[in-house]
Amino acid sequence: MSRWRPDARQRLQQAALDLFAEQGFAETTVPAIAARAGLTTRTFFRHFADKREVLFADDAEASVLVAQLMAGAPAAAEPLTIIREGLRALAENRFEGRKAALRHRRELVRSDAGLQERDLRKRAALAEAIRDGFLARGLGAARAALLAETSVTLVYVSVAEWLDSDDDRKLDDIVGEMLAALRAEFG
Amino acid sequence: MSRWRPDARQRLQQAALDLFAEQGFAETTVPAIAARAGLTTRTFFRHFADKREVLFADDAEASVLVAQLMAGAPAAAEPLTIIREGLRALAENRFEGRKAALRHRRELVRSDAGLQERDLRKRAALAEAIRDGFLARGLGAARAALLAETSVTLVYVSVAEWLDSDDDRKLDDIVGEMLAALRAEFG
Structure with a gap:
């Protein structure tokens, strides 16, 4: 159900920033960002072209x-x-x-x-x-x-x-x- | 003898610009630039890191x-x-x-x-x-x-x-x- 919540974009952004801070930018993968936000990789790519774009x-x-x-x-x-x-x-x-x-x-x-x-x-x-x-x-x-x-x-x-x-x-x-x-x- | 002429850098630049104009940037190779200038590829790389750098x-x-x-x-x-x-x-x-x-x-x-x-x-x-x-x-x-x-x-x-x-x-x-x-x- 969470993947339909309207704040997916902000949640992905926050999850990405948290992971970049915790483990570094290079080490953070898109699946890891999506998982942290409780969303799918596919949802990530509906909002951002790649992990750089989050920033x-x-x-x-x-x-x-x-x-x-x-x-x-x-x-x-x-x-x-x-x-x-x-x-x-x-x-x-x-x-x-x-x-x-x-x-x-x-x-x-x-x-x-x-x-x-x-x-x-x-x-x-x-x-x-x-x-x-x-x-x-x-x-x-x-x-x-x-x-x-x-x-x-x-x-x-x-x-x-x-x-x-x-x-x-x-x-x-x-x-x-x-x-x-x-x-x-x-x- | 030409490869020791002091104007190698300018000759390579001119050759590169001529070739970019004649056949396009993407189609122009470093060996072609060096050949046009009457110099070796090695000499090219003494002056420029790659063909982009010429510009x-x-x-x-x-x-x-x-x-x-x-x-x-x-x-x-x-x-x-x-x-x-x-x-x-x-x-x-x-x-x-x-x-x-x-x-x-x-x-x-x-x-x-x-x-x-x-x-x-x-x-x-x-x-x-x-x-x-x-x-x-x-x-x-x-x-x-x-x-x-x-x-x-x-x-x-x-x-x-x-x-x-x-x-x-x-x-x-x-x-x-x-x-x-x-x-x-x-x-």
Whole structure:
């Protein structure tokens, strides 16, 4: 009966992260992840292409979230306003309250060349989603690319600072600091 | 006698690019590249780890160039000045005058998932070289990362615009335009 429970995806993610932590990423198999979640291997593959993908599911969802936010922004909104609001939503929906899990995920990604590569690809895909959003809003190619790449830089640099720090600054406050730093350096 | 000529590296690069253009990247073998250059396969492997690496040799050299430039900049130089001078040197030494070859290289990279991945890794390595340069100059981790990622964004967005355009703007002029655009958006 458990295989039909609607939270299969989250259970698989949690089981995978637990096993990666307990026995290492390389040693963890898909059947072991499915068994820990009380689900079948087949169910696993309905949700994820492979065990690596478990670690990047949130990134794929981030690209979708970004595309929705950009399409829903008022026609007259300035790019910087869209970026600021988008980063706020991303911080609140995808990051805040998950610092320990995301620190652990970062360790895992750093430990494996294949995971690092996939991380770079997901980063490029996020930049592409933002660029496409600006193109769809009528911006020129170079401007859309510049805004998209800079947005992704703000996300990555802010998340790194947030994961590195032990104070209780919120991620969105750090994004604000980084935006101010960007202004101070290049403005 | 030809195998001892000092320009083996450049000859191998040219032979590889010619063959990639004539018969495609996937169809071109290392022995064929070496033969076209009048050199042995062994000589090829003294210069490049594999045929992919031929396309990224310049990127690796760019990271070295960047590290040298940053180490050689005056102690009192502002980060933005170092970035501006570094981008100028990079544009002049690695890009200007090679638009046709670089356009062709871009097509090749776009055509192959493995090449795209390596391109992302080289981009990350360039950001890391710049970040390390700023860390060595005593900047904090977040500031060094923000400056490095933004520098790489400026390089990539400017090169894309330069390769896309058929006018005779110099790459360094486009870098200046992008820097002004960054100021206008975020300043």
